Amino acid sequence: QKQVLLFQEGDASMKMLLGGKGANLAEMTRAGLPVPPGFTITTEACLTFFKVGNRISDELFDQISATLKALEKQKGQLFGDDTNPLLVSVRSGSVSSMPGMMDTILNLGLNDLTVQGLAALTSNETFAYDCYRRLMQMFGNVVLGIESYHFEQLLHRLKENEGAEHDQDISAIGWKLLIEDYKKCILAKTGRAFPQHVYEQLRMAIEAVFKSWNNPRAHIYRKINRIPDDQGTAVNIQSMVFGNRGGNCGTGVVFTRNPSTGENTFFGEYLINAQGEDVVAGIRTPLAIAALKEEMPEIYEQLFAASKQLEKHYKDMQDIEFTVENNKLYLLQTRNGKRNAQAALKIAVDLVHEGLLSKQEAIGRIEVSHLDQLLHRGMDEEAIKDVLAKGLPASPGAAVGQLVFDADTAAEWSRAGKSVILARNETTPEDIHGVIASEGILTSRGGMTSHAAVVARGMGKPCVCGCEEVRIMLEDKQMTAGGRIVEEGDWITLDGATGRVILGAMPLREAQMTDELLTVLQWADEIRTLNVYANADNPEDAKTARKLGAQGIGLCRTEHMFFSPTRLPVVQQMILADNKEKRLQALAKLLPMQQSDFEGIFEEMDGLPVTIRLLDPPLHEFLPNIEELQKRHIQLTFESEGADSEREETANLLRKVQALHETNPMLGQRGCRLGIVFPEIYDMQIEAIFRAASKCNNKGIRVIPEIMIPLVGHANELKVLRELVDFVAEQVMGKDNLRECPYKVGTMIEVPRAALTARQIVAYADFFSFGTNDLTQMTYGYSRDDAEGKFLTHYVDHKLLPHNPFQVLDTEGVGQLIELAVHGGRSMKPSLKTGICGEHGGDKESIFFCHLMGLDYVSCSPFRIPLARIAAAQAFI
Numbered sequence: 092q093k094q095v096l097l098f099q100e101g102d103a104s105m106k107m108l109l110g111g112k113g114a115n116l117a118e119m120t121r122a123g124l125p126v127p128p129g130f131t132i133t134t135e136a137c138l139t140f141f142k143v144g145n146r147i148s149d150e151l152f153d154q155i156s157a158t159l160k161a162l163e164k165q166k167g168q169l170f171g172d173d174t175n176p177l178l179v180s181v182r183s184g185s186v187s188s189m190p191g192m193m194d195t196i197l198n199l200g201l202n203d204l205t206v207q208g209l210a211a212l213t214s215n216e217t218f219a220y221d222c223y224r225r226l227m228q229m230f231g232n233v234v235l236g237i238e239s240y241h242f243e244q245l246l247h248r249l250k251e252n253e254g255a256e257h258d259q260d261i262s263a264i265g266w267k268l269l270i271e272d273y274k275k276c277i278l279a280k281t282g283r284a285f286p287q288h289v290y291e292q293l294r295m296a297i298e299a300v301f302k303s304w305n306n307p308r309a310h311i312y313r314k315i316n317r318i319p320d321d322q323g324t325a326v327n328i329q330s331m332v333f334g335n336r337g338g339n340c341g342t343g344v345v346f347t348r349n350p351s352t353g354e355n356t357f358f359g360e361y362l363i364n365a366q367g368e369d370v371v372a373g374i375r376t377p378l379a380i381a382a383l384k385e386e387m388p389e390i391y392e393q394l395f396a397a398s399k400q401l402e403k404h405y406k407d408m409q410d411i412e413f414t415v416e417n418n419k420l421y422l423l424q425t426r427n428g429k430r431n432a433q434a435a436l437k438i439a440v441d442l443v444h445e446g447l448l449s450k451q452e453a454i455g456r457i458e459v460s461h462l463d464q465l466l467h468r469g470m471d472e473e474a475i476k477d478v479l480a481k482g483l484p485a486s487p488g489a490a491v492g493q494l495v496f497d498a499d500t501a502a503e504w505s506r507a508g509k510s511v512i513l514a515r516n517e518t519t520p521e522d523i524h525g526v527i528a529s530e531g532i533l534t535s536r537g538g539m540t541s542h543a544a545v546v547a548r549g550m551g552k553p554c555v556c557g558c559e560e561v562r563i564m565l566e567d568k569q570m571t572a573g574g575r576i577v578e579e580g581d582w583i584t585l586d587g588a589t590g591r592v593i594l595g596a597m598p599l600r601e602a603q604m605t606d607e608l609l610t611v612l613q614w615a616d617e618i619r620t621l622n623v624y625a626n627a628d629n630p631e632d633a634k635t636a637r638k639l640g641a642q643g644i645g646l647c648r649t650e651h652m653f654f655s656p657t658r659l660p661v662v663q664q665m666i667l668a669d670n671k672e673k674r675l676q677a678l679a680k681l682l683p684m685q686q687s688d689f690e691g692i693f694e695e696m697d698g699l700p701v702t703i704r705l706l707d708p709p710l711h712e713f714l715p716n717i718e719e720l721q722k723r724h725i726q727l728t729f730e731s732e733g734a735d736s737e738r739e740e741t742a743n744l745l746r747k748v749q750a751l752h753e754t755n756p757m758l759g760q761r762g763c764r765l766g767i768v769f770p771e772i773y774d775m776q777i778e779a780i781f782r783a784a785s786k787c788n789n790k791g792i793r794v795i796p797e798i799m800i801p802l803v804g805h806a807n808e809l810k811v812l813r814e815l816v817d818f819v820a821e822q823v824m825g826k827d828n829l830r831e832c833p834y835k836v837g838t839m840i841e842v843p844r845a846a847l848t849a850r851q852i853v854a855y856a857d858f859f860s861f862g863t864n865d866l867t868q869m870t871y872g873y874s875r876d877d878a879e880g881k882f883l884t885h886y887v888d889h890k891l892l893p894h895n896p897f898q899v900l901d902t903e904g905v906g907q908l909i910e911l912a913v914h915g916g917r918s919m920k921p922s923l924k925t926g927i928c929g930e931h932g933g934d935k936e937s938i939f940f941c942h943l944m945g946l947d948y949v950s951c952s953p954f955r956i957p958l959a960r961i962a963a964a965q966a967f968i
């Protein structure tokens with residue numbers, strides 16, 4: 092089987108085999124563009140290489156040698172020849188773009204003899220020896236694993252000795268001296284001499300590029316960008332052209348459009364008399380591409396024309412590397428250019444307007460992660476006064492919260508309704524529950540690929556990393572920064588886009604809706620069939636959701652209305668009531684509070700469905716922590732003086748909390764089980780809903796309430812509670828008025844048994860909403876609150892699972908239950924409405940699955956709505 096292909100033997104459709112770079116080089120060669128000839132070793136060869144123990148088989152090396160012979164013929168040069176030597180570059184080229192993640196070696200084929208040939212051939216000794224020392228440096232680093240600074244130190248010393256300011260000022264003699272130094276360095280560090288045999292160089296370089304697929308930074312990049320580990324990389328061997336041969340040579344990079352604004356202007360930079368890496372390495376400051384128009388007008392025109400040709404061909408903005416050798420232009424590679432979020436949208440919209448793309452193609456191109464960036468909250472710059480410290484901008488967006496220093500406190504405070512910022516020296520997988528619970532993450536150690544950065548980005552949370560000015564003193568629950576002490580509970584603001592840590596709660600600027608984004612979203616709405624609802628618990632979120640395009644509310648978690656500081660005591664009175672009468676008294680106080688919330692939400696959602704879920708969490712979540720109460724109780728028992736009443740009160744409270752305590756609360760008295768045992772709670776909630784509906788109706792607002800019962804596992808549970816809803820609705824509104832308020836009653840499908848018995852349950856349900864957080868928890872048997880910190884991260888890291896199933900829906904397992912329930916339900920009741928309201932409702936891949944299942948809607952947090960609208964359109968395409 093052919094595992095090595097000349098450029099002219101491939102084309103753009105062979106990307107899986109040739110990698111992105113190889114496929115594009117082949118395509119450019121076919122289009123007649125000036126590409127230096129070469130060949131590609133396929134990704135299949137790479138996978139075989141790993142399979143046979145990181146070794147190039149003889150068979151593969153034979154194919155490489157044979158193809159190299161063909162290349163020699165094409166170029167009229169010989170590899171390893173000491174009069175007319177062929178030199179090549181060896182570069183990785185993966186299927187999915189991984190810029191800067193893997194390795195490149197230039198000038199391969201030079202040794203003590205061929206360098207003399209090159210010098211004679213080009214009549215330029217300085218150039219030839221510069222190429223040789225560059226090869227040794229790159230080979231030494233990439234292939235032999237010697238840290239670059241060893242070579243840089245030697246180069247630096249040479250420059251000092253020669254009194255040279257720039258690399259170009261060094262003479263051939265200087266380079267020769269350096270080459271001797273490099274040889275000694277390589278021998279000392281590896282115990283082996285720099286290989287003089289050119290085929291040995293080639294073999295080692297190819298091996299190193301294959302192996303670079305598994306270097307840590309490549310692993311992390313793939314993880315962040317969800318690129319499969321089993322793709323492997325191709326290797327491109329291309330004949331060298333030289334931009335460093337003199338004044339009529341140069342090298343550069345151009346973008347066909349501006350990658351940071353998206354504007355349709357030629358953009359890029361170049362260096363005269365330089366080789367590839369010099370532009371990126373920042374050793375010399377490159378010139379803007381416009382200057383090339385003056386300096387080499389013909390080359391500029393050719394480059395411009397080729398760029399336009401490539402952009403048209405690929406129907407996308409291109410990032411092109413070029414080299415000029417002796418006044419001749421060569422294109423070394425082209426690829427779809429990386430761009431920021433705003434530029435991506437502008438380019439997509441412009442390409443449609445220019446007739447190059449259809450709307451569907453443009454939507455298909457949009458990376459939903461880009462929308463994340465655009466839609467994150469930012470800072471109001473005017474308001475910022477007190478910048479405490481600055482770290483790395485690890486994950487965009489701004490976050491405000493109260494400072495905590497450990498994950499448990501973060502989780503606890505967040506459960507109590509507080510906004511928290513978690514500050515740690517560094518985070519580990521054990522902190523994951525704290526990361527989840529926090530608005531933003533701050534670490535004093537670790538870089539852009541540290542655990543905190545990777546995890547926060549994955550979750551779309553603002554994160555500032557490696558903020559070394561910050562010193563955390565865990566024992567004292569304090570940190571110092573900028574000469575100040577900040578305590579646990581103090582408010583701080585993080586700006587993940589710039590890395591700033593700011594004292595105090597700064598006002599945040601909401602996400603921006605640019606014209607381009609609005610256009611793209613409108614196109615998406617024209618295409619998609621899946622509706623997008625929001626998870627929103629209060630009028631403010633409802634308003635945001637509607638602004639971002641929500642077509643309804645798919646989940647209003649009513650317990651969130653219970654957690655506010657003014658309401659919690661009343662909720663506690665209700666829970667701790669000794670008898671029904673007292674409970675009813677407390678509920679009567681709660682009723683107007685809930686009613687006013689519902690009114691606010693109905694007003695915002697005028698004319699759109701609002702799904703309200705009745706109380707779900709176990710009651711102990713509203714009560715003080717049992718261990719703390721025990722401690723307090725013991726303390727009071729030993730205090731001799733006074734406070735009898737407090738002692739008694741604490742004992743009483745402790746008894747109640749103990750009575751409600753469950754070993755396994757997530758599988759305990761929660762959801763509809765609570766509503767069945769304490770019907771008066773649900774009764775109050777239903778009454779509040781219909782009172783609010785009635786009041787809004789009278790104001791001319793169209794209310795469409797959909798009442799949702801959580802955690803149903805048996806049809807009888809829903810039967811009883813549906814009767815309760817219908818009864819209370821009629822009592823509150825009266826038969827006639829109810830006609831004005833077409834409400835629905837439905838259930839969440841969160842317990843596997845509910846999915847299995849959907850045919851029975853549907854008799855009492857107008858809609859099913861998949862609560863995939865609990866459904867995942869109960870299908871896998873993984874505690875949603877503990878699994879990540881304990882074993883789940885390990886599972887994902889070690890590839891036992893492809894994803895964290897709480898983030899990306901497990902279509903294989905949980906998905907089967909969804910399918911079963913949708914089919915079962917619809918077979919008995921074709922009009923059944925179906926949707927999803929777990930976290931998965933805002934995840935692209937999960938949205939694709941929901942579309943496939945034919946669900947009516949997905950429901951997600953307000954800020955993910957634009958993303959969901961685009962993903963739903965992409966699912967349709």
Ligand code: PEP
Nearest residue numbers: 841862863864865928929
């Ligand atoms: C769910 O379980 O998926 C759900 C939406 O409910 P909650 O997260 O409130 O348990």
Ligand code: MG
Nearest residue numbers: 841862864865
């Ligand atoms: Mg749930």
